[in-house]
Amino acid sequence: MTDTNRLYNSVAPLRNVVALVELIERVNGREIGLPGMASYYGPSGYGKTTACIFAANHFRAFQVQVKSCWTRKKLCQAILEDMGIDPSKTISDMVDQIAEHLTVTDKVLLVDEADHLVRQNMIELVRDIYESAGTTIILIGEEQLPKKLMQWERVHGRMLDWVAAEPATLDDVAHLAPIYASDVEIAPSFQADILTAAKYSVRRICINLARVQEWAKMNGKTVVTGEDYRADGEGFFPSSAPDPRRISA
Numbered sequence: 001m002t003d004t005n006r007l008y009n010s011v012a013p014l015r016n017v018v019a020l021v022e023l024i025e026r027v028n029g030r031e032i033g034l035p036g037m038a039s040y041y042g043p044s045g046y047g048k049t050t051a052c053i054f055a056a057n058h059f060r061a062f063q064v065q066v067k068s069c070w071t072r073k074k075l076c077q078a079i080l081e082d083m084g085i086d087p088s089k090t091i092s093d094m095v096d097q098i099a100e101h102l103t104v105t106d107k108v109l110l111v112d113e114a115d116h117l118v119r120q121n122m123i124e125l126v127r128d129i130y131e132s133a134g135t136t137i138i139l140i141g142e143e144q145l146p147k148k149l150m151q152w153e154r155v156h157g158r159m160l161d162w163v164a165a166e167p168a169t170l171d172d173v174a175h176l177a178p179i180y181a182s183d184v185e186i187a188p189s190f191q192a193d194i195l196t197a198a199k200y201s202v203r204r205i206c207i208n209l210a211r212v213q214e215w216a217k218m219n220g221k222t223v224v225t226g227e228d229y230r231a232d233g234e235g236f237f238p239s240s241a242p243d244p245r246r247i248s249a
Contacts, residue, residue, distance in 0.1 A: 011050055013175050014202070016042070016165045020051040020138075023163045024059060024108055027136045035158040037130055037137045039114075041145040042165025047202035051165070052112045052140050061108035066116040072125050075117075079109070095125065099132030106135055114139035118148040127155045167200030173209075176202070180209035184216040190226040 011017050020040050027038050042048055049065070056063035064078045076094035080087045083101050087094050102109060109129070117123040117139075130137050139145065143164075149156045173191045186194075186209070194212070198204035216224050 010179050011047075011054055011175070014047060014051070014172050015169055016047045016202070017051040017054050019163055019165065020048075020055050020140075021058060023161060024055055024061075024136065024138060027138070027160050028108070030160055035160045036134060037127075037139065037155070037158045038161045038163070039146055039149065039159055040138055040140045040163050040165065041143055043143050043201075045201035045203040046165040046167070048140050048165050049112055050202065052110050055108075055138075056110055059108050061110050062102075063110040063112065065112040066114060068116050068119075070116065070120070070122075072122050075122060075125065091125075095128050096132065099129050102129070102133035102135045108136040108138065110138050110140065112140045114141040115145055115148065118145070118152070123149070123152050123155050127152075127158065130158065168195060168198070168202050168205055169200075170195055172202060173205055176205055177209055180206050181213040181216070184213050184221060185223045186212060187223070187225040190224060190229065193226050 023038055023040055027036055030036060040048060040051070052063060052065075055061060062079065062082050064075070064082055066075065070078070072091050073094075076091055076098065077087045079098050080094060083098070085097055085101060088097055098109075111117070111126060114123075114126075117126060126137065126139070139149075141148075146162050149159070170188075170192060173195050177186050177191065190212075194205060194208045198208055212224055212229065215229065216222070221228065
């Protein structure tokens with residue numbers, strides 16, 4: 001097993017990973033006639049992409065992470081590349097290729113950073129794929145994604161469900177600690193401090209856990225409490241940007 005696979009297998013119990021898996025299972029098991037698209041949304045740092053990668057492995061789904069500079073053609077090419085299919089020359093033919101492969105394989109398509117599809121007016125292309133294939137498609141994006149989709153009624157009306165990624169919990173910190181601070185035992189009260197300092201962001205929790213492990217190695221510690229850490233003048237990764245410095249000539 002590669003280190004990457006080991007990492008994403010380890011995050012299975014995380015709150016937002018479970019939420020996405022349950023959403024996909026619900027859409028996959030929908031009754032005949034119900035729509036097969038859904039949205040998974042939330043603020044940056046809540047672990048949506050981590051959940052997406054885990055779900056892609058778990059369901060053997062096709063996955064694409066949209067970039068802000070992509071065109072319709074590039075989106076189709078990226079999906080086909082993940083499918084292992086040589087793309088046709090035209091966008092319309094590529095849409096047919098994608099839809100046909102989804103139909104034949106009956107696999108899920110996960111579209112991460114879907115906000116870019118709305119901003120670039122490409123969301124209808126995904127709806128075209130869905131209408132042709134009829135298989136599960138999950139759009140993953142930021143907190144405002146559901147509101148943004150409201151301007152596209154033909155897409156909005158095909159959503160079976162909207163699921164919000166939630167703030168991290170102490171259980172999430174406990175699950176992440178062995179991954180990012182594997183060589184040190186972190187006191188439960190200190191884990192609570194890390195959660196608060198990270199403002200319940202999974203990404204910032206991981207950064208702070210890695211900082212604690214680095215500090216512990218430098219100081220020869222195998223057990224770390226908040227008192228130890230703060231007494232040495234160490235701080236947490238800031239949740240806001242640092243203030244500009246005043247630099248004298």
